[in-house]
Amino acid sequence: MSADNSIPDVLVPLRNLFNCVKSTRDRVRDGESNECSGTFCMSNFWETLDQAVKTTSQEATKLSLMFSRPPVPSEQVHQPNPGLYQLPMRLTFDLIRRFFSFQECAKLADSFQKSALALSTVYFWLPKNQGITLRRAVRDATAEVFEGLVQLLDVIISSPLQSLSQDQLTSTGGVWAACDQFKELPKDNRSAVLAVLTSNVGLVKDALEEMEQALAESQDPFGDILDDDDMDVRGNQDTYWSQSDRQLICQCQGLMKASGACLRKLSSAVRNNGRVETEENIAQLDDLADVAKDVSPNIDDLTLSLYPPVDRCAVEENVCKLAVVMKKVLGITRTSHVCLEPDVSWVEFLDGAVNHNLEKVQSLLHDSNS
Template sequence: MSANTSGGNVCVSLRNLLNSIQCIRDRVRDGESNETDGAFNLSNFWETLNQAVSAVSQEATKLSLAFSKPPLPSQQDGEKLAESILKSVLTLSTVYYWLPKSQGVSLRRQVRDATVSVLEGVAQLVEVILSSPLQSLTQEQLTSTGGVWSACDQLAHLPQDNKAAVLVVLSAQSGVVKDAIEEIEQALSEVQDPFSDVLDDDQEEDEPRGNRDMYWSEKDRRVIGPCQGLMKASAACLRKLMSAVRINGDVGVAQNVAQLDDLADITKEISPGVDDLALCLYPPMDYSGVENNVSKLAVLLKKVLEIIRSSHVCGESELTWVQFLDGAVDHNLQKATDLIQQDS
């Protein structure tokens, strides 16, 4: 009877804890930082944040261990555990709010997302403990505990300033664009129907496929050429920009921090643009769709290059490739348009 009562009281503490963590998580996800008028010490922020993250990890581990084997924590011990983990979570969210937007929007987004991941991990752990048989360590609880550790580890290894945060964004975009280019190249290298591995199982042996819409025509392949050129220009732009940011990127002046954020934001549009173009290149090819996506990607790339040109990361050596890529975009756009309209 007393064990059941104790279990019920502990569960009340855990449910209250879960509600509190979820509220804190939602505020972090949607809230704004506290702007400071004075100088902001970024190294002090990171030191304090890492201490807060370490405390959350330790408290989550304590909570998990307390509910991994008999005896069940007493009501008093359960309340202390809940208070302790809630205190660590509140401290983490408070430290996050110290980081002002003036340190860089890209940096703040990454710190916010990583903080939210930690809070979600802790909330999930509490949920698992509540839904599992008390006094037994389930695989799900082990996994959830590991999830908290992993989220804490990621937060502790975030980029340390806005320049590094922008490089993370550019690297992710570059990877997606590279994948899209490789997929098209792979499909083109296959002489047979690019969809044969998907559709052949449904094909009767005595009914050979005669649907030419599933293959690229010679004109299709000619049109794909400058489209690939535009996609490769996108990849080169991201690659070169990453190098320029590494060499020239500056976070000592507010204007330069903002320029880095502008570069990150505009380049986030490149991979969706490349993906849209790549998808419409597969047979049966819709030339109007190809022309539309080629035009949109070209306009976007010229806008990106213009923003690069006017930013502090563009020195004399960078200006050379910016101008070259600007010309390459024009050339491939014109060539694709001419080939699409040919014989139409």
Template sequence: MSADNCGGNASVPLRNLLNSIQCVRDRVRDGESNESDGAFNLSNFWDTLNQAVKAVSQEATKFSLAFSKPPLPSQQDGEKLAESILKSVLTLSTVYYWLPKSQGVSLRRQVRDATVQVLEGVMQLVEVILSSPLQSLTQEQLTSTGGVWSACDQFAQLPKDNKAAVLVVLSAQSGVVKDAIEEVEQALTESQDPFSDVLDDDQEEDEARDNQDMYWSEKDRRVIGPCQGLMKASAACLRKLMSAVKMHGDVSLPQNVAQLDDLADITKELSPGIDDLALCLYPPMDCSEVDNNLSKLAALLKKALEIIRSSHVCGESDLTWVQFLDGAVDHNLQKARDLIQQDS
């Protein structure tokens, strides 16, 4: 980053601005909310937050235009522009801090991440102006200005309460789990040799096929079956849980808000567990590693089902699928272990 591009002293307020926004960004990313004992009005919070986001977008536009063509702002004008955009950034971060954890950790995380994106977008814009030639508006400056607009526009799509925030988490986790299941199924159906597309070009095909460690044995394939069953049970759990949250999810009571966060947290543990199991299924398969990852995923899914069972989202009709999936976990785990122990 070159300080000369802003013409001597004109760069000083911009560098100070960049440092200030970075400090604000770090506090938002790592800080805690201001918990208050009084009543919190979520609707008023969103109205004020949206106004603050709009102000940042407008100030970023004004700031970018001021540095888009000669003559460049004087040091005094540069200081005024920097003060104005910093004021909008500080207002945004202050309003974010109003949102207490009691409104939901999942909601707060998503609002925090969106706020951080706006702050980082403004930082990038300031960096580009500091480092770009200033004879004309550069494509990089246009792109970074558009980046601030885009980050601000994301606030319109944010979930407005913790129930909606948890549904965002569940939907994302469901997509990750579905992808992992499909990858294993595709590898099983495409070829006897799942690594056929990553062989070296100069490697003889016959020589590659002589390596039995590069594809699955019949026993391997039998073991994979119940592993897939456990992965599919996890996917079904996420789908059913999404429906239950949509139907019964409640944010009017603090304990229900906290239960929704617990559901989000346990489901976020499922996808890494499924990824670990899926990865160890590829040849050469180590049965002890498969058994270990299978046990971990089974324990996670049992824990998730227990948390669901004891939460307010689990109505009487939901108990049926919770119990069914609980039995499916035991069945697939035992079946896989029996197959692993055969001929071992």
């Protein structure tokens, strides 16, 4: 036992590395950026970050390759040992792993750790005054790389043999994919905010299309023989929309379409007029992104409340919430630098459209309750 305990465990450096990478991942997720005391050079940041990401990907590949081939025995086990070959195959490999190339593994783990720490250090260079939205995008991408590294190390440490398992292949590929996405990251806060707006335009469009498809596919089994006055005698009323339901949905769709139009116009304004030369402009862009992100969840809530059986109390609540969010989006837009004189007209038009559709929905809801 004493002799066995004296054998260097090749996995010790990996376990230490695993703990370090996991801790760094958590710090990236929750940590604050460094204070920027001087002039921040965005081009230098991206150049250094790209190199750090490339190095991290290479180190992950080297580590994965090292543990995907049979180990080269050290001099301690170079001479044949008949007793060793009588052991079960798994135990044989476990023993060889403990003898083999401890220094090589420790050296590679150290290089791996340095590259990972360098990546996190460069991320923390990015100050908040360059844009909260941009920093979130870089943070999420960096955290995803570290999550991939944690998974890869966990797979390697957990593998009983030095063979390239499917889990190890998948984990290595996950690190590559996380590193590759840095090429697509927005390079300033205007681009980051524009990406948020574009994403939400797509989400709103999907919600509208989903509702339109549901309306087209939903058939009232008694619609051709009974009037709305006979609704009480119908069966399975929870599975279809009545004519009054459809009228309500139509007005709700008007508000949802106005919301989508607002996000599209805002995206165009940010694309054409957005500026990042001053901290005030950058902060205004962040405000637009933050409020715009509330549009899609509110549309989802409204959509869900419109499915049969229609919960009219929930519909009214969700319509009012969406209208409040849209008024806030339009208000922040109007006072921001992206709203030039030609943009005031569409802001006012959509503000009127929100009011009009809200009044129509509330009128229908109140008529149905009277």
